[in-house]
Amino acid sequence: MAARAARVIVVAHGRTAAVRAAAFPSPDDVLELPPAGDVVKGEGRAGPEERCLGTARWLGVAAVADPGLRDCDLGRWRGRAFAEVAAEEPEGVRAWLSDPGAVPHGGESVAGLIARMGEWLGGLPPGRSLAVTHPAVVRAMLVSALRLPDVAYWRVDVPPLGRVELSGFDGRWNLRLPQWGPLMGASRGSEGIFPDFSAISEGDFEG
Structure with a gap:
C-alpha cells in the first residue's frame, strides 16, 4: 500500500495591535x-501565543498549542515600533533585512526560523491537518517547503x-493556492477541513 502524503492548511493569525502600529x-x-x-x-494546531489560539477559536478550530509554531x-x-528601532539601530536593522543569519536583536x-519550520514540516503525519500561526512563521514555512534561498523570506x-x-x-x-474568493467566481472550502474559510475577510475585524 502506497504511503499517504501529508497535507496542511496554514493560516496566519488575525490583525493585532502590533500590526496596526507597525511594531515588532x-x-x-x-x-x-x-x-x-x-x-x-x-x-x-496553533502557535502557543494567545493571538494564534484566539484566532483559532474565532475560526471555530479547537486547537492544541504547538510550540513548534x-x-x-x-x-x-x-x-517596539519598527521606525524607533530603525532610528536607534540602523546598522542592525539593515543587517537583519539583508542577512538571514544575522541576529542583531539577540534572538x-x-x-534559524526557516530551518525550524523545515523540521516542523518534516514531522507532520500523513493525512490532513490545519495550523494557525504567525505571518513570519508562514513565510519561513513557504521558503523551506519550496527550497528557496533564505533571502526569499523578505519577498x-x-x-x-x-x-x-x-x-x-x-x-x-x-x-496549492486557494480556490475561493471573488475573482474565482465561487467560494470553496477545503474538502471538509475548513468549510467556512471563504467567508473570512479583513473587513471582519477592522475597527
Missing part, C-alpha cells in the same frame, strides 16, 4: 478580532488571516 510583535500582542463563537468546525524570537526588539535568526507577504496549503511526501512539498 511581543508575546502579549493583543489580537483585534470580534469575540469568538461557540461553534467548533474542526480541530488543528511559536513566533520568531526578536529579542530586545519585541514590542532567533531568519535562517513573501503574508497578511492577517492569509492562508496557504502545502502537500508533500518524502520531503518534497507542493504549494
